[in-house]
Amino acid sequence: MATHPIGIIMNGVTGRMGTNQHLIRSILAIREQGGVALPNGETLMPDPVLVGRNEAKLEALASKYGLNRIETDLEQALADECNVIYFDAQTTSRRAAAIKQAISAGKHIYCEKPTATSLDEALELAELANKAGVKNGVVQDKLFLPGLLKLKRLIDSHFFGDIYSVKLDFGYWVFEGDWQEGQRPSWNYREEDGGGIIVDMFAHWRYVIDNLFGEIQSLSCLGATHIRKRVDEDGQPYKATADDAAYAIFELENGIVVQANSSWVTRVDRDDLLTIHVDGKYGSAVAGLRDCKIQHRVMTPRPTWNPDIPNPIAFQELWQQVPDNEPYENGFKAQWELFLKHVHTDSPFPWDLLEGAKGTQLSDLGLQAWRERKWVGVPKLAATVPAKHI
Known part of the structure; x- marks a missing residue:
């Protein structure tokens, strides 16, 4: 059966979470197991390119784990048609701008949370992804x-x-x-x-x-x-x-x-x-x-x-x-596999950028409740509605 390579831009992968949970315990673990098995017997094989600002760190990480693709210029990575997914594990303040670049380049989006530093921007990301028709997901590992x-x-x-x-x-x-x-x-x-x-x-x-x-x-x-x-x-x-x-x-x-x-x-x-x-x-x-x-x-x-x-x-x-009754995968790896299948086969993946925006909304409301010392309501969110909720 065929094996389909799937290029993944991994931005911010030199950070603690990006290295340990997303690169080592997810993408590399999937590669070591032989890829993601599809229902038709075929296989998806992640092909990561490590992206970041520090070339020495990227080279050291790639060398340690036998990878051969690194890039310090995000635009170059986005220009490569082999890369179909953009993943972001940067600090929150850098995330939204990079995701917007990736959406403009037609890449499917998978990212850590919070997706943005404000609710307006988080909803904007969901709206842009929907308009561009790119699939999108947010890490909800717990x-x-x-x-x-x-x-x-x-x-x-x-x-x-x-x-x-x-x-x-x-x-x-x-x-x-x-x-x-x-x-x-x-x-x-x-x-x-x-x-x-x-x-x-x-x-x-x-x-x-x-x-x-x-x-x-x-x-x-x-x-x-x-x-x-x-x-x-x-x-x-x-x-x-x-x-x-x-x-x-x-x-x-x-x-x-x-x-x-x-x-x-x-x-x-x-x-x-x-x-x-x-x-x-x-x-x-x-x-x-x-x-x-x-x-x-x-x-x-x-x-x-x-x-x-x-x-x-x-x-x-x-x-x-409560007994285990079944083997449990690393939570990050399990969700990565679901997202890769979602991109390739259009299988369900409910944890999208709008769900990520709901997390930012709750953070904003928590800060508001603390600041104003009062109970606050939690309005319904939709990506097509302007973020004038707070």
Whole structure:
């Protein structure tokens, strides 16, 4: 059967996420497995060209992984007809301009989120892609995590009955950079460079909530910059101007209440860096990145408040693990394979640039709710409607 090469422009691939999740664990992993198998027995084989501003970094990356295509001039990469997909993992402030170039060149678009620094621009990208007739997608990797796939299985099987509430807890301590190097780039903590945990994480919470629990109707949010001085990659102190924690409540159209805490200033005493606790009429579940545990109502203990005696119930021992039942791929790789099939065979791919714009909308609204100290509504979005929603 035939093997079809599919050229992919990978811009920003020298960054942490671009290198590890998208190049090594997705595109290279797909190549190593022999490509993406199609229903007709044929195969798609990704052919990446690594694009960036630092030629030395590109050469080192290509040499390490046996690749032979690099380019520092995006226009040159876009001019090559062999390249049919443009992928962007640059910093957010650079993304929209490059995507517009790629749309003008007739390339299909796949990109990290947020797709743009403002809702107007995010909607503009969706509109331009639709008008140009290019296929487009946005990375929504957490939907493909084993823990969330198990949680989705529970929801689809009606394990919970009516769902009442969700507690989403994410975060860990990011070192300040003085006595230990920080685990995240310093721009994340500068508002002027597009940093902030609301901008970074609310795009994730939007697609997680929308796809698992229901559409968001309104929200309240309190952000904070708890650590105001940090040290950058060069050992230079700088003022942190972006929020490093956010405490939000989302009210869904179906009545479910979602509490979401996001923090880079918290020490972990949870099962995972992300946990999603769901309470329903017939049972509860707690999902992490890989695992998911449940407690049915017939297994629910009967606690009584009495602070004068030691607690007699070992609460955590009364939960059951949801079995794997199937192998799980890397979430980034799984979505890459779906997008490649979408481009080649027109198979469904619902996570487009409009879905990405919804993430930017939620970030903007979270910042507005914090700034104005009030509940704000979440209007419906459409790519054909001017972005005068906030």
